[in-house]
Amino acid sequence: MRSESMLRWLLVVLIGLGVLLVVDDQLRRRLQPVSPPPLLAPPAEPEQTAVPRPAVPSPVAAVPEVELAELRVRMESRVEELHRKAETAIRSREFGRAQSLLDQAGLLLLQRQRTDELRQLLVERRGRPARRWAGGLGRVSSVALSPDGRWAVSSGEDKRVKLWEVASGREVRVLEGHQAWVGTVAFSPDGQRVLTGSDDRTLRLWETSTGREVLRVDHGWPVRSGAFSPGGDFFVSGGEDKSVRLWDARGGQLVQTFPHGRAVTVVTFAADGVRVASGDDRGTVKLWKVSSGELLTTFAGSPSEGGGCLVLSGDGRWLAGGGNDGLLRVWDVASGRLERSWRVHTGEVTGLGITSDNRVVVTGGGDGRIKIWECETGRELCGFEQTDGVTCVAVSAAGRFVLSGGEDGSLSGWELPPLTRAVTNTALP
16 A cells, blocks of 8 residues: 555656646746837847757656656556456456456556456456347347257247347347247257247247248146257147146147146256156246156255256256256256255346256356356356346357347347367357
8 A cells, every 4th residue: 555655646746747847837938028019110139049948857857767667666566466356356256346457457558468368368257248139128038049059039028039040130030929928939959940838828839931830739828938859749838727738749739738736937858858847936846757747756946946947967867947046956867866056146047058068057147147157066167247137048059159138128149258168069059
């Protein structure tokens, strides 16, 4: 603190000295007497040689070399201190503070290379949306990415479903027909169809290339979640009737009903296609055998946890779920035992996704953050900050791109930084 005070005092003195010299010069000019114009032209006076005015000394030049060297050392020390604090803030995910510290370091014009390196680290850890566009009116309720990563689909409170080109953010077409809020969307495994579910109690299949509705089934109650089977021949729905229903995707016939017992908020297929997981509004998660409707395992939760989002690993070994208490829980599927849990958001966990290699999990929260986690260790790899609360997320199969929806009706696309790509170690989608 003392060195900072001395530095500030010296700078004030230097600036003050320069100001005084300028003011003194102006006063001298103004105080010179001005003679009135003569009635008759005075006789010519002999030409006089102009006397040069003394040059105004520079304030910096007045400072001895020793003091200038000492000043530079102090400024270098200050920049190093700002760099240390900024790096600590980045690792602690205090991104706003880190940005402020780096801005201060940049003003001192020293050690610019290190400042630029820390700014790049800040960008990688915080992330920036690669593209951002308006999803519709009201909050975005659901998003999905096509298997090849080229297309995205979103739904919201305006009853409409929109298809987007990911590379450009261009709206390709609007799927209209639902009479109420659309709460769930999903792509078929081949990307040729889109599944939607709504509060109007229907589930609908749409042709991606034309936007034409090709199938409609009536769940009987408002639909909260839907998902395709890995082969695309079936889809499953969960709703407020406390049941999970399995449908034939070709003809729309009801194949199986699973009595969950409470309002179902989320459903998902296992990668093997022979099991379905469902979660309810009280945090209880159940695993079902598709062919017989048999209940295989119950993963008990608690009333405070909720069952907002679920994901099954591709190898079927573990199940992850997030709820309104901000925790991510991971269960062992074979035993039903809770393996670990940790806080991932300060608010509700609203979105969950996993890469196809099962190495990276993506979470979204009501706190406006998207976070990327290493599955094996639970280590946070990086995170992004959205301008409004995150309502849903989707991750590309190769783990290179994340799409998020917001409370403000916007969609944001995020390119995952190199440190995350090294973990996934996969090709572009």
